[in-house]
Amino acid sequence: MADIVFRNVTKRYGDTLAVDDASFTVNDNEFFCFFGPPLSGKSTILRLVLGLETPDSGEILIGGRPVNTVSPAERNVAMVFQNLALFPHMSARDNVRFPLVERRVAEADIVKRVDDVAAKLHIGHILHKPPAQLSGGERQRVAIARALVRDPNAYLMDDPISALDARLREETRVELKRIQRELGKTLIYVTHDQEEAMSVADRIAILENGRIRQTGAPAEIYDRPASTYVARLLGSPMMNILKSVRSAEGVEAAEGAIRIADKAAPADAVEIGLRPEDIKVRPWLDGEISDGGMSVGRAGRPARVFEVEPLGGYTVVTLAAGQARLRALLRGQPDIRPDAMVAISCEPGRVHYFGQSGGALAR
Ligand SMILES: Nc1ncnc2c1ncn2[C@@H]1O[C@H](COP(=O)(O)OP(=O)(O)OP(=O)(O)O)[C@@H](O)[C@H]1O
Numbered sequence: 001m002a003d004i005v006f007r008n009v010t011k012r013y014g015d016t017l018a019v020d021d022a023s024f025t026v027n028d029n030e031f032f033c034f035f036g037p038p039l040s041g042k043s044t045i046l047r048l049v050l051g052l053e054t055p056d057s058g059e060i061l062i063g064g065r066p067v068n069t070v071s072p073a074e075r076n077v078a079m080v081f082q083n084l085a086l087f088p089h090m091s092a093r094d095n096v097r098f099p100l101v102e103r104r105v106a107e108a109d110i111v112k113r114v115d116d117v118a119a120k121l122h123i124g125h126i127l128h129k130p131p132a133q134l135s136g137g138e139r140q141r142v143a144i145a146r147a148l149v150r151d152p153n154a155y156l157m158d159d160p161i162s163a164l165d166a167r168l169r170e171e172t173r174v175e176l177k178r179i180q181r182e183l184g185k186t187l188i189y190v191t192h193d194q195e196e197a198m199s200v201a202d203r204i205a206i207l208e209n210g211r212i213r214q215t216g217a218p219a220e221i222y223d224r225p226a227s228t229y230v231a232r233l234l235g236s237p238m239m240n241i242l243k244s245v246r247s248a249e250g251v252e253a254a255e256g257a258i259r260i261a262d263k264a265a266p267a268d269a270v271e272i273g274l275r276p277e278d279i280k281v282r283p284w285l286d287g288e289i290s291d292g293g294m295s296v297g298r299a300g301r302p303a304r305v306f307e308v309e310p311l312g313g314y315t316v317v318t319l320a321a322g323q324a325r326l327r328a329l330l331r332g333q334p335d336i337r338p339d340a341m342v343a344i345s346c347e348p349g350r351v352h353y354f355g356q357s358g359g360a361l362a363r
Pocket residue numbers: 013016017018036037038039040041042043044045192
């Protein structure tokens with residue numbers, strides 16, 4: 001078993017709380033991702049797992065064993081380095097052999113272990129090549145083979161593909177996900193890219209200033225963000241978050257320009273969140289009269305199109321409703337022009353409610 005557990009782990013650097021009372025469990029064979037803005041404590045958590053840092057308080061367990069005082073070598077957790085750096089002057093095979101040669105493992109053992117890991121990663125046929133002759137995906141597999149040849153309990157990656165261009169990043173993350181599934185080994189992965197976190201991870205932990213704000217499967221966090229902080233971090237375009245007040249029918253936002261007919265709206269909601277893809281937009285009909293009593297849920301409220309961004313498969317429309325700006329994500333390339341009047345609506349069930357401190361409220 002290679003589950004990794006943090007129990008109330010805190011790590012300070014001087015006055016900086018790099019990791020603040022973190023508790024989580026990474027399950028055996030899980031692809032677990034830490035995601036957060038710069039300086040939120042992601043790398044420090046990896047360093048604590050590796051044993052390069054010691055917690056000021058709290059406990060770390062790997063496979064059920066407390067490791068606070070266990071050296072990095074004895075923890076048997078492998079790091080796959082940023083940009084998957086391979087030694088350019090060595091063949092892929094020598095790269096993979098390297099950690100074992102360094103540890104003076106017997107030659108027969110080295111051969112067997114390299115063959116084993118090469119078979120798992122399907123790279124047996126490319127081991128004779130130098131890194132320069134490998135594709136990006138092959139290099140990635142070789143770098144992972146080098147980390148795994150010692151048969152670690154888990155492997156860690158710190159923003160491994162951030163240096164690649166956008167297209168290659170997309171391909172590489174698919175490959176990474178595939179590799180992790182095939183290997184079935186615990187992977188702790190750090191990224192500052194929300195789309196990457198969502199796409200690769202079985203579960204994500206979201207960090208803010210060293211604190212874990214929410215942990216869960218990507219879809220779960222996306223659909224039920226625990227706070228405005230988390231809601232803003234996941235999703236592109238970002239969730240629309242608007243100040244709101246309770247009304248007789250439900251809630252109002254944007255000085256009444258948006259009304260949600262939702263009797264179940266919590267009384268203490270001070271902000272509502274609308275995902276761009278949940279906002280429906282249709283042309284405002286000739287002669288249509290804005291009835292102040294109409295609700296967003298039923299008939300649609302008037303809004304003016306501020307700007308239109310056609311992105312091919314979908315279109316981002318920025319709308320002006322009262323003083324508020326909203327972004328809606330529409331499929332395809334609808335015939336919507338700047339300055340046009342449109343009717344916007346949203347299913348009440350898709351509205352997120354947040355309280356005074358930014359925490360999500362149950363309907
Ligand atoms: N060796 C160190 N000495 C002093 N402060 C440190 C050290 N390492 C990290 N910190 C501080 O701890 C906090 C967390 O840093 P950390 O590198 O873990 O964040 P991160 O989320 O990985 O950031 P990034 O995305 O920029 O890599 C930051 O405020 C950072 O300045």
